[in-house]
Amino acid sequence: MTSPTVVAAVGADLMAEFFTPADVERLRAAARALGGDFARADALADIEDLRGARVVVTSWGAPPFDAGLLDGMPRLRLVAHTGASVKAFVTDELFDRGIGVTQAGLAMARPVAEVSLTFTLALLHRVVEMDHALHTTGGWYDPAVGPQHQILGAPIAVIGASRTGRAYLQLVHALGARVLLVDPTVTSAEAARLGAEKADLDDALRRARIVALHAPTVPETHHLIGARELALMPDGAGLVNTARSWLVDGAALEAELRGRRISAALDVFDSEPLEAGSALRALPNVLLTPHRAAGTVEGRLDQGRIVADEVEAFAAGRPLRHRITRDRLAVMG
Template identity: 40%
Template sequence: MSRLRAAFVMRDAALRPDLFDDAALTRLRAVADVTDHVLTPAELNSAEPHLAEPHRGDATSHATLDPLADVDVLLTGWGAPRLDDALLARAPRLRAVVHAAGSVKPLVTPALWERGVKVSSAAGANARPVAEYTLAMVLLAGKRVLEAADAFAAHRAFGGWALPEPRGNHGLTVGVVGASRIGRQVMRLLQPFDVEILLHDPWVDDDEARSLGAAAVTLDDLARASDVVTVHAPDLPETYRMIGPRQLALMRDATTLVNTARGRLVDTPALTREVVSGRLRAVLDVTDPEPLPADHPLWDAPGVLLTPHVAGSLGNELRRLGDLAVREVELLAAGAPLEHEVRAEDLRTTA
C-alpha cells in the first residue's frame, strides 16, 4: 500500500501549531506525506487554482493542481468547510476525515458515508477539560464560593453576612443530565468525593447508571433532589430547552445550574427569572443566544458566573486533540480500525 497523503483543513494557519506540536508532526510524517500548508475555507472556495506543494519531490511540484486531488486524509479543525458533494468531487482519493476538534456535525454530510469515507473525531479528548471544569464548578458551588466572594467583597469583613444552605460538599447531591462522553467523565471524577450522583438519560437503564456510580432518575426527580445540576446532553431537537420552567421551578432554593453543553438546552428567559429573583444560581459557559445581548440581566445577576467557552480545550490542552488525531492516522496507515470513528447513525444521539 502506498503512503497516505494528508492535508490540514481548518479556519486558519495559526490553529495548526496549537493542535500539532513538533512531536506530533514527526509522528504524522512517519506514516503520511503532509506539508505545513493549511488549506483554509477561503482558499478551498476560491476560484483561483492553488500552486500545489511537493509531496514526494515529483515533477508535479510546480504544477497548478487542485489541492484536494491527491489527498487520502483530511486533518480538519475548527472552521473547516462543510464536506458536501461538490467538495468531495474534488477529492477522489479521500479515505478518511480525522477531525482534531469536537463535534463533526458542522462539516459532515451524508455524501461522506455514501462514498465510504471514514470519519473520526477528537471529541473524546476535548471532553476531558470540560469534565475537569465541571468538577471544579460543582465543588465550588457546594462550598458557595461565588456567593462568599461577593459577600466578602461587599462587607469586607468576616461577620455580618451568611451563605445559603447547604454549605460544603459532604453529602452533596449532584444531578447529571446526560451520560455523554463528558457526563460520564464527570461522574468518574466525582467518585472520590462524598457526594450522591443522580443521572437522567433516557438511553441509560438502571444497571448501567449503577455501573457509572449514579442512580437513574427522571428529569423532574433530579431537579427536585439535586443541590447542583450539571447539563451534558447533546443538542438535539428533543433536548431543546429540556431544562425549562417546570424543571427550574422544581429545584430547591439556592440550587446551582451548571451548563457546559449548549445554551439551547436551557430556557434562558425562565432561568433569568429564577436567578434574578435570587432563588437559583447558575454557572454558564454557554448561553442562548450567544453571546447574550449587552443589556441582558444575566450579566449582572447575583449568583451567576458567565464564561466564554473556557470549559473546552484551551492553550496546551489543544495538544491532546492533535495527538488523538495523529493516532488515528497511524491506525489508518497500519490498516487497523479507528478508535474514535463516528458513524452516520451516531449523529442522532451525539453532539
C-alpha cells in the same frame, strides 16, 4: 507544490496548540506513506489543488463537506476533526461516498468534567456570591448569600451519561457525592455500576443540590430545562452547564436567576461571544466562563495526539479507534 495527500485546515495558532512537533512529523510521515506531501492552511479554500487529498484534518469553522466540496477531492477517504462535534460540517454525502470520519472528543471529556467539578464546588460553597460581594461592596460576610455546603453527601444530578458526563460523575462520586443519573439509555444496573442512582428528570431536579448538564444536542433535548423544570429545583440549588446552551431555555433561566432563588455556572451561551449588555454578566449568583472548558494545554495536545494516531492508523491500513458512523452522528452533541 503538487496536490497534498494529507491536509490540515487548521489555523497556525491552533495548530501549535494541538500538535507537538513530533505529532506534526507523524502527519508528514502518514502523507509520505500515502504517496504524497503534507500541507497546512487556515482553510481548505487556501489550497489551490485538493484533487490528491486523501486525508483532511479539520478544526472549528470547517465548511460543510457537501457534494460540491467533495467533487474537488475525489480521492478523499478520511476527515479527522481536532474537536468533538462534527455536526456542523459532516453531511450524508461523506457517508454515501464511503469517506471515514473521526474526531478527538475523548480528549475533551476530562478537562470539561474538571471545569464542571470546579463550577460545582464554587456553587456549593457560595464562592460566586461571596466573591461578588467583596468586589462590589464595602462589607464583609453577608449571611444573605445562603448556606454553604460540602460535596460529601451532596445530592448531585448528572443529566446525560455522555463521555463528559461519565467523567464528571466519576469525579463527584470519588469526592463522596450522592449521584442521581438521568439518561433514558442507561439502565438502573448500569447506573449502579457507575456509582449512581438512576432517576427521572423531575425527581432528580427536585432532589439535587447541583444539576450538571451533559446531555447531547438532539431534538429531544432542546430546552430540556425550561421554566417548569427550573421551578422544580430546590431553593439554593445550582445549575452547571458546560455542555450546550441548546439544553436550556435561556430566557427562563435568566428570569429564574434574577430572582436569586438558585445560582448557575455557565460556559456555553445561545449567542457567543456573550453580549456585553447581557444581564448574566451583572448577576451576583452567576459564574461565567467564555466557552473554554476544554481549553487546557494538556487537553489540546491530547486532541492533536488522537488525530495523529487516527491519521497514522489510516495510512497503515489499521482500524480507526474514534470513528463516527452515520448512526452515531445522529445522537451526538
